[in-house]
Amino acid sequence: MMPPIVTLTTDYGLKDNYVATLKGILLSRIEQVRIVDVSHLIRPQDIMEGAFVLQHTYPFFPKNSLHIAVIDPGVGSNRRAIAIYHNGHYFIGPDNGLFALILGTDTPEFAVNLDKPEFWLHPNPDATFHGRDIFTPVAAALLAGKSLQEVGTPITTIKPLRWVEPTVDKDGIQGWVVHVDTFGNCVTNIKRTHFEQFSVVKNLKCYAGASIVKEISTHYQQAPPGDVMALYGSHGFLEIAVNGGNAAHILGIDKHSPVDIYINKQVIKRAMFMGKED
Amino acid sequence: MMPPIVTLTTDYGLKDNYVATLKGILLSRIEQVRIVDVSHLIRPQDIMEGAFVLQHTYPFFPKNSLHIAVIDPGVGSNRRAIAIYHNGHYFIGPDNGLFALILGTDTPEFAVNLDKPEFWLHPNPDATFHGRDIFTPVAAALLAGKSLQEVGTPITTIKPLRWVEPTVDKDGIQGWVVHVDTFGNCVTNIKRTHFEQFSVVKNLKCYAGASIVKEISTHYQQAPPGDVMALYGSHGFLEIAVNGGNAAHILGIDKHSPVDIYINKQVIKRAMFMGKED
């Protein structure tokens, strides 16, 4: 039998004892566990960033992998701790919208409220480190053969949170930056399918920060070094990038910045507000 | 038999060849070794930070785990290289006070001076990378079945270094920040037990940077977003935090900053120097 796989996605950073403590607990209880770090550099308390990263990672792992995800600004408050089975994978963490974003639903196939202290590290968990005191010990219990029903009480819905979709009208598509990656590439929420309702796509103008991009490129080096470009990136979304540079820094944009695409339109009203026209 | 576990705690950073070189040596010599990174982002040469992190991590690992810890400003000087058995765990690294801080004693159960070059990578180690040339090859020898007595010469004491305890007097408790974590939470050296000699605790005032906190909270979200707070954190110490923010940045405090707690006192003399009174 294949040794169990656990992935970790947190905002714990890589300096402290937090991440290795979870690994120590897992290794102490499940001899053959294989632990994979997804990311520990999620911006502190940024549920959206954590969800984006794990959402695009977990499908590449084997079925029955268990994903511990802890971006948990409400640790110690009355937010629930939950475990989920969905799409053939297990998920454990705080019920704060993180998993609704990851799974794209607030009614996963099966979910439980982790309300049984006998599976925690100790019955009175610290109010600041549920990764250590609740989530990881429960994960170990599941890996040791306990069922979801044994470690918690079934619930039908989890806390809802949704990715905001772009607005599409006759003039074009209005989207936003939903993730800025390590390279400074700005991933938007705009997909190829958003273009499909336009029978003809001409005079494309994509506004991001102070830049206007007039075509969609195929790869980074298609643009001259230093030029701003738009292309479909590896997450399946339109991405604003700079060949050889950091688009977020160069354009001064960040998560939540608007990216507006005008299509088949000669007069661009919003351009007056957004930047230079040429 | 469970495969051996080795943890690594260093200030090597994550960019260079340093960490992976240690792993290559271990994997080349011990087929089944399982390697866990505790931290490689310890501030350069900061023995205290490395000790704090490993001290709070190693007890969560299985007994007989081996912990390589290298924060080693004196590499290549005449400081000793040592290996230790204590509390059911093995430790290897430089004898510069790091392990006395981790273990809370300078007389561990058993320790050896690593003075037998036949167990090193080669008999003339570089003066700059004993992690590669001494500590890790010796760790591999131990994992391969050598005893501490075989790889070194017994010693009875290691270089002493101690955590400074807070001062407690009739007016309150004077402590310090001993660790600033990834979130900017400022962990002090003040424990619940320091409050026990006060029969009544009222009029509490906790001074940290320019802030005065008047109660001890139970969890981060108990304070309004952005507010400074004090609470017992996951390390068991009083922590200065900001709900949703970075306390160290906001308060301008860092490791070694004083945190003074006045108890049952109406007139606060020190307040004139430390910050605003209200």
Next chain:
Amino acid sequence: MMPPIVTLTTDYGLKDNYVATLKGILLSRIEQVRIVDVSHLIRPQDIMEGAFVLQHTYPFFPKNSLHIAVIDPGVGSNRRAIAIYHNGHYFIGPDNGLFALILGTDTPEFAVNLDKPEFWLHPNPDATFHGRDIFTPVAAALLAGKSLQEVGTPITTIKPLRWVEPTVDKDGIQGWVVHVDTFGNCVTNIKRTHFEQFSVVKNLKCYAGASIVKEISTHYQQAPPGDVMALYGSHGFLEIAVNGGNAAHILGIDKHSPVDIYINKQVIKRAMFMGKED
């Protein structure tokens, strides 16, 4: 049989889904694979830094290890994807000079052009993430028993790129900083052998940034705290360092900065341009 070892060297950073996606693919296809991170903090698109780091790491891994290295500014362009066998190790990544630098040759023992889409994640790879779509699936195919000839078409040369050697003349040695490590130590391309053609070495003066160093030290603490020094570091090259400090920051030097060594010379003409003389 020993489980296969794969190392990863990229500029993907540690925040995003990129690194864990590669690991998920490997673990999904090769049950027993052992994955070791060499570095994911290579400066974006910095082929030279990635080569330096992997060049000094891979020899410490067991023979037949497979090294995936992706610093790939030309991803999606017509640069080739290649796999190599050399020195008992396997290498996979983009053919952009990276591997010629790592191996010190553009004619490795055996190399193939990865032109067989049946071994990729899908036949039409994204233009931005060949680590996921080509390199890692091919690596998994090799680990599963395919030969290099099966996954690609043999080629005799790879894209050449060479480390520039120092210039040595009767007055001394002119080299450059080729790597700045986590500590700020500036590793040059100057080796002990470059000194060998000088029958006598006296009046040594080593210029780096605004500093002049007059001797070669043996270890970091040989210099007083804060002093600039030169010593042979763990990579085998002369290194400019500051005891307890960050030489790159203090001296304002970086990769490509010149480091000039004058030997047996009384009058230093260049000193007028390089800094203070004493």
